[in-house]
Amino acid sequence: MMASGHTVLFSADVISRSVRDLALSIDRDLRNSRVVVITVLKGAVMFSCDLVRAMETETEMVFLSASSYSDGFTPDETLRLQQETELDVAGRDVLIVDDIIDTGRTLTELAGLIQLQQPRSISTVALVNKTSRRAAAAEPTYSGLEIGEEFIYGYGLDWDERYRDLPFIALANP
Numbered sequence: 001m002m003a004s005g006h007t008v009l010f011s012a013d014v015i016s017r018s019v020r021d022l023a024l025s026i027d028r029d030l031r032n033s034r035v036v037v038i039t040v041l042k043g044a045v046m047f048s049c050d051l052v053r054a055m056e057t058e059t060e061m062v063f064l065s066a067s068s069y070s071d072g073f074t075p076d077e078t079l080r081l082q083q084e085t086e087l088d089v090a091g092r093d094v095l096i097v098d099d100i101i102d103t104g105r106t107l108t109e110l111a112g113l114i115q116l117q118q119p120r121s122i123s124t125v126a127l128v129n130k131t132s133r134r135a136a137a138a139e140p141t142y143s144g145l146e147i148g149e150e151f152i153y154g155y156g157l158d159w160d161e162r163y164r165d166l167p168f169i170a171l172a173n174p
């Protein structure tokens with residue numbers, strides 16, 4: 001995908017530096033484990049694939065879909081969860097990977113559901129931290145880039161299902 005017509009907020013270089021920093025922090029904490037990486041579809045796919053390749057820590061990858069957005073802008077009431085395989089993380093170190101933390105509901109509810117399986121540890125990582133709209137008292141264990149209340153897209157994040165394929169993150173309606 002081409003850069004023309006987009007207002008670049010975080011370039012591919014900025015993103016990859018952030019991913020490397022996050023990988024270093026995660027490696028420091030989980031180095032001797034084989035971590036179950038739970039990737040929240042679809043938005044976190046690009047981030048997660050880059051993150052596990054930047055990590056030294058051994059991983060197993062699980063994908064599940066959790067969507068709290070009915071359209072491009074409005075959060076709806078219920079979190080929808082779907083997973084493609086049986087999830088069994090009892091006694092395991094779990095890392096939940098999402099693209100962006102906004103209200104915090106997705107990561108909080110997901111962590112709550114996974115906690116029921118009594119993992120050894122749960123940590124969460126979001127590439128982008130949208131600090132202004134946090135509803136649940138939920139901070140990710142790790143986060144990379146900070147923004148206010150802007151709507152962003154690219155690098156996995158969609159604007160009404162478009163632009164996930166951009167290698168950078170852009171600002172909608174600048």
Ligand code: IMP
Pocket residue numbers: 040043068069075098099100101102103104105106107130150151152153157158159
């Ligand atoms: P939360 O549950 O409110 O934290 O919402 C997190 C989810 O909302 C993310 O996984 C994204 O799919 C979506 N989201 C929040 N802000 C944005 C944005 O600026 N652009 C694209 N998706 C967003």
Ligand code: MG
Pocket residue numbers: 041042043066067068
């Ligand atoms: Mg999403």
